[in-house]
Amino acid sequence: MIDSQSARWPVARRRSSRKARSPNLRFWTVPSFAGPGVVLYVGLVFLPLILAFAYSLTDKNLLSAQTGFVGLDNYRGLLTDDVFKQSVKVTAVMTALIVVLPNALGLGIALMLSGETRLYAVLRTIFFIPIVLAGVVVSFIWQAMLTDYGVINTVLGEIGLGRFQQGWLDTPNFAIGSIVAVATWQYTGFCAVIYLAALKAIPHELIEAAEVDGCTGFRRFRRITWPLVAPAVTINTVLLFITGFKLFDYVKIITNGGPGGSTNNMALNIYSVGFTQNAFGLASAQAVVLFAIVAGVSSAAVILLRRREVEA
């Protein structure tokens, strides 16, 4: 016999995404999976951040036993702290240059070295190696090159360009330039890596179609390559921005903030104030400002540049 439900004429439905809770949910997505990692992160990254905020409101000093709440005094003090204000300026200048130079050079290198042959693979590796070196190593090598009797000056003398010899680290402008040069040297390869991956992701058919349509060279770059590379530009810009603000190794080792504080960026200043002068509270206040700037600008940049990507 017919065994059936009363057959209705159901309304046609649209299939939508399935987001259900299976009885296995408490099973393979148990929060305890995430537990240990989150605890570690909260304990040694997030908590310190909170503490940094807290300390910035005190006059905590490693040498003195008492710590007193001082409210926003530290921050107010920063407004008149010339050393701090200079450090902000220095950071701004360096970061501005670092966001642009390795970025542009990285793109150029990526375009130039994007070939398939062995030669290009080897050349690419040469550009990648600086990324792998420790900041101290890079600093040491460059210091050897930049000092008054260092390699650069020696070589310039030998090839007859003696008049270009400089105290590369002796004057503010050259000092900043040197630091930027070092950073560029180390991070150009990094940007190139990102750009090469982006370039590889461009479907070959697009390039071929462009060639057939007679669109080549610079036009092709502007119309096809550039828009598809835009996301990589965002990444690199943001990462370089963060790197610029975080810069520490070079300024500490090569110039130690000199000459006359001209390469004393915020990161270095925080270190000096915190560890050399032991003024934890004040250093924390500066660190909070540093963080606010970095977080604020990165987030804004990501949002802004992301929007431009979509349009492009």
Next chain:
Amino acid sequence: MTALASRGALRPLLAVLVSVLFAAPLYLALVNVFKPADAIRTQPLAPPLSDFTTANVTNAAQLSVVQSGLKTSLIITVGALLLMVPLSAMVAYYISRADTRVARLLMLFLLFGLMLPPQVVLIPTTVILRHLHLMFTYWGVILNFAAYYLPFAVFVYAGFLRSVSRELDEAGAIDGASSFKVFWRIIFPLMRPATASVVVIVALWTWNDFLSPLIILGAAHGVTITTGIYLAIGAYSIDYGQEFGVMLLASLPVLALFLLLQRHFVSGLTAGGTKG
């Protein structure tokens, strides 16, 4: 841009030229490792043809600070990785499979950490570690690194997990495996490329960092190779040859790791490139 130079013989020529210029500092370092001290000073750029010597390297290798430094660096890097890899993989697994609002918020919460300059939290971290009696211990440094690089690892793993089919989880569940078993025996082995990326990148960052070990471990209790180099620079009468030798030794491990896993290094970095 140099797209104009993308044709013909101009391009390889230009490429080689630029590469040579760029590689000059590397050449400098490498070449001077194998020259005696005076040759370095007088002819820094000359290749060590007649006066090739491995004395610098051997001398450097025998320095106690180098030997203990390398050992310390190894302990800390391996320790941080051993701790961070499983933890971050599990967090990523939760975030990618749970698909809840909480999970998404957690991801954002972690991404926050990617933007954090270490100077901001270095001081407070020492305070916390002091409370835990972990200051001046290896564990202190290891925990610090593991925590700091966790967000990056989670990010790479979560991105990779998107390509691992949920049906595998389901098949495992039906086969009777508990959540841990499903993760460790089925999913984690499939994430090997992501693990390779995470390992090579975080190993690099951890090994090269000189500040954290300096502050947390403290020179008196132990020194990583990079911290050692830092402390040595600044000493007057620098024996450049020996210093370059030390730096070569310090860089070789990461260089080797990098060349070995270059592919994964790149894919790990660009994982961020496509997802932002």
Next chain:
Amino acid sequence: MARVELSGVTKDFSDGVRAVDELSLEIEDGEFVVLVGPSGCGKTTALRMIAGLESVTDGVISIDGRVVNDVPSAKRDVAMVFQNYALYPHMTVFENMAFGLQQRRMPKREIEAHVVEIARLLELEPYLKRKPRALSGGQRQRVAMGRAIVRHPSVFLMDEPLSNLDAKLRVQMRAEIRALQRELGVTTVYVTHDQVEAMTMGDRVAVLRGGILQQIAPPDEVYRHPANVFVAGFIGSPAMNLLEATSSAGSLNVAGLSLDVPQYAHLPGDRHYAVGIRPESITLVPEGIAARVIYTEDLGAEVIVHFLLDAPALDTAELSEVEEVEDDAVLTRLGVGGDGARVVARLPASTSVSVDERVEIALDRDKLHVFDRESGVAVERRGESALVA
């Protein structure tokens, strides 16, 4: 060995879609039941709920008398063959099959014995050391089956396991699966969208649509006594022809012809019905319903002829999910034929008709199905002997 019972089972997804609506059915121990229906009808969702991969919004699912709504998959003693096989890529065939047994803490020797035995049964022995990526589609499918079989579960669940295979392999595997299941005697729930698979494999066939069970019965029952218009149109290929009809004074008026059909003489007069006739029950006659040939397909063994009748077409909006009817719609859109009821007939190989030819067709009165026009439900045939179908 277990019965599976679904009782008023409903599944609502968080975006508001009701995938399964008050589904109730009982699968006997050792029975092979096929859930069939167009995509989106809820068959896979129902299967996944039995497996424990989806939560149950309302209703009760029990396996072997035990309510399993909140029991995790691992503890339900079911095995599933996925449409995409879901083989563990990094494990060998042996390890894939052994995995489930390892979770039960079976001793290694026993595991090996079990796996080898099943591998032999499925002719997978030469591949035990290979990884899935080194296997063909058919081999992978067998490994998926092997993985399920080796656990000797209470219930087999199969989610369109053959849909990724080529046609010839599919036919072969159909028979193999059914033979295997008979030999093992394990209760099996099998999901497919292919009604041929359903009809050839199932002890009983459950037709679903829009999450609602339309009919569950043995294949020949579903074929000969479809419960409603949807089942009638879905089962059988080519699909059953459906025509508008009215009743008056004990006879049916179909396509301009007044048919005297005793089995339906009891129908109340002046009502609208849908009349169904399968393609094989249509014949060419000297005098009958006027029809014009619009398309022919000579298959060698028989000839499929598409006719256009001088009668209004049944509004097929409701039957849009039935693929065959869609084909007709496509033909219409392409301009083949014209307005009017379309009828498909299976005629003997010797038939020779040409397009645009005008002929007369007759409908086998004993094989007519009548459905209420509004609800689509089949109207009972009176005075039926066991042989009339």
